[in-house]
Each structure stands twice: as C-alpha cells, then as structure tokens.
Amino acid sequence: MEYRYHIQPQAQSLACSVIPVPQDYPLREGLTGDFPKHFAKLCELVREMYLDMAERPESYGLKLIDIAATDRNAIRAANHTLHRLFDTLLRLCQCGVLENHLLTVSAERFKAACKKGQGAGSNPIPKYELILSRLTDFGFFFSDFTGKPFAKTVETFTVEYPDSPEIIDTVKTYCDCRDISRINAAKVGGNNFNQNFYSCDYKLTADWDKLPAQQWISDEVRSKGCDESITDFYVAFYEYSLKYPEIVFDGEYKYKKKRIARGLFHQRFGKVSPWIKKDSLSLLLKNMDSYIIEIEALPDSVKEPFTKNSCNHCVSKIYGVADDSCNFRRNWTLGGIKHEACAFYGFRFSDFDLARVPDYWRLLELEYKLKKNK
Numbered sequence: 001m002e003y004r005y006h007i008q009p010q011a012q013s014l015a016c017s018v019i020p021v022p023q024d025y026p027l028r029e030g031l032t033g034d035f036p037k038h039f040a041k042l043c044e045l046v047r048e049m050y051l052d053m054a055e056r057p058e059s060y061g062l063k064l065i066d067i068a069a070t071d072r073n074a075i076r077a078a079n080h081t082l083h084r085l086f087d088t089l090l091r092l093c094q095c096g097v098l099e100n101h102l103l104t105v106s107a108e109r110f111k112a113a114c115k116k117g118q119g120a121g122s123n124p125i126p127k128y129e130l131i132l133s134r135l136t137d138f139g140f141f142f143s144d145f146t147g148k149p150f151a152k153t154v155e156t157f158t159v160e161y162p163d164s165p166e167i168i169d170t171v172k173t174y175c176d177c178r179d180i181s182r183i184n185a186a187k188v189g190g191n192n193f194n195q196n197f198y199s200c201d202y203k204l205t206a207d208w209d210k211l212p213a214q215q216w217i218s219d220e221v222r223s224k225g226c227d228e229s230i231t232d233f234y235v236a237f238y239e240y241s242l243k244y245p246e247i248v249f250d251g252e253y254k255y256k257k258k259r260i261a262r263g264l265f266h267q268r269f270g271k272v273s274p275w276i277k278k279d280s281l282s283l284l285l286k287n288m289d290s291y292i293i294e295i296e297a298l299p300d301s302v303k304e305p306f307t308k309n310s311c312n313h314c315v316s317k318i319y320g321v322a323d324d325s326c327n328f329r330r331n332w333t334l335g336g337i338k339h340e341a342c343a344f345y346g347f348r349f350s351d352f353d354l355a356r357v358p359d360y361w362r363l364l365e366l367e368y369k370l371k372k373n374k
Helices: 007-016 035-055 072-094 107-116 128-137 166-177 180-188 213-223 228-241 288-296 300-307 354-368
Strands: 096-099 102-106 156-160 247-249 253-255 258-264 280-283 329-334 337-342
Touching (some): 007 035, 007 072, 072 107, 072 128, 102 107, 228 247, 288 300, 300 354
Antiparallel strands (some): 102 156, 247 253, 253 258
C-alpha cells in the first residue's frame, strides 16, 4: 500500500496486532465455555476493519497528517484517533443494556459521552456518525440511524449484528472486561511481567493467574507480525532461561537487575527504523576476548556479529570529544583480526533456529559466569 498519511501504517500495525485466539484458554469467572469461538469471530471482524481503516482513513473521521510531516506531537495526536473505533464500541456498551442479543442504548448518554468523553476515560469522538456508518458497512445495524448524528427525538436506539447475533454479546462482554485499572495493576505487579495488551486481545477475558508465561511471550511476538518459527524461538529461549536461577524475565532478561538480553523487532509498516533493520536477539556482551576460543567454535550464524565492525565513532564525530572516552565501544580479536562495535548495535543475532538457543545462552554464561540449576 502507498501511504499518504501517518495513520495508515499505524492502522495496518493494529490489524497485525490482532493476535490469534486460542481454542481453549482459561476464562475469567462468569464467562461461558463457547466464548472463545465467538470472540475469534469478533477479532477477525476487527482486523478487517483496521485494514479497511488503513486504506480509507478519511471515512472514519480520523486525523490525517501527511506521511512526509515530521511534527511528532501532531503525528502522535493523529495516531491516537485510531482508538476511536473501540472508544465508540465502548461508549455504546457503557450507555446500553443487553438483552436477547440486542443492545438498547440511551441516545442522550451516548451523544454526551462522544462529545465530552464521559464514561469511557478517553478523548471525545467527533463525527461519531462516521464510525457508526463504517460499523454498518461491516454488518452492524443501528435503529433510527440515517448516517447523521442521532436526532433529538431519538431517546434510545438498538444495536445488533443480524448475521451473527452473538457478536453483540461478545462486544459487550469484551468492553466490560476492558478494565483499565486492572490492566495498569498488572503492568506493575511483581509476578506479572510486561503485560502487553493488543487490539481485541483475548487475554483481557482470561484468568491471568492461569495463563503461562509462554503465552504472553508468544502473543507479543505474534503481535509484531513474526512467523511461527520466530515465535517458537522466543518461547524456547524463555524456557531455557529457567535453567538459571539468577535470571529474571520481565519482558527483558536481567541479571542482577541489569538487562543482558532482549528481542528486537523491526517495524513492518511505514518507515523502517534505522535502529532496527531486522528481527534479532540482542545480547549485551563486553569481555569477548576472555572466551574468544569458544566463540570461534560456534556455528557461523552465531559468530557472524563478531566478524564485523559497527562502531561509528559518534562521540568524536558528533560530540567532538576524545574517541577513546566512549564507554560503549566493545573491542575483541577474532582470527587475528581486531574488531570494534557499539554496545547498542554490535551483538544482534538473527538465526532463530531452535538449535541456536543453547549457543546464545552459552555466550551469556561465559560473559556473566551464569550457573545452571543443579
């Protein structure tokens, strides 16, 4: 797709982050066993709408900033308008009563919530009628809706989804589960690491205490648009980390509270980041000369980052200070050849074969003197 506005690649990214719904996962209390099946249908519908939003953002009343613009504040404000789709659904549910697959909504409360942001904890929704029109095109039905704001004479209106009536129940349940305070509490909780939630995320309807760490990891990797081989790699990398009692994972791998490894994912839509050119596992290494013999014995794909230089001497070129004053330059000698690299750019590994997992952890063992469980 040829992008005209900043919001288009962001909409595609949101579509990508609608992660697959497992057929069977631990549900929150009060939800029935067939909920995952209906929620999967809703997720597919939401994904299609975000893809449509990427193609025709103007039809949703979103804020359009030219793709060539560089004002970060304006771009951020425009991207935030992508939330209007779910904000609208949330307001409908908060202002309505569900019965027999039919949501009956107070028109006055809904219009006030869209105008002032009442009851949803987010920004107003100007031109809410555009969102309703697109929802209509995707199968929703709103009584007394003509494509314009609801008339003053309309006291209540109903919302339904004729082709699959359970969708309305599913939307209402999901919106009821979008408890912001619960999400924020999870992000700082001692036992809940790096709780990230994505567009139409089933985990908001799950019993978090029963979701394994591997599920959070695989969902995050999938949300980046990675294929299953990379997803399987990061799950295996986490499982291998459990061999080391001193390693803590909170979204990044830490040893004595300092990050030693993390996954990096390149941006798949819009402008490619010059910092992350491709998916890679980043390891923080420093003392390579002390275990260079073991590095030389590793497979070529693991040795590859050690065979090239990545230091740009930025401290002298950009900051005008002595070149030898940089604390982030790493030096080593491999095969009689001296190399230097930037700690931020030098040690990124892109071989995601499962057989490489022990090799990468061996490097960390050597660097940090890690000891495995007995």
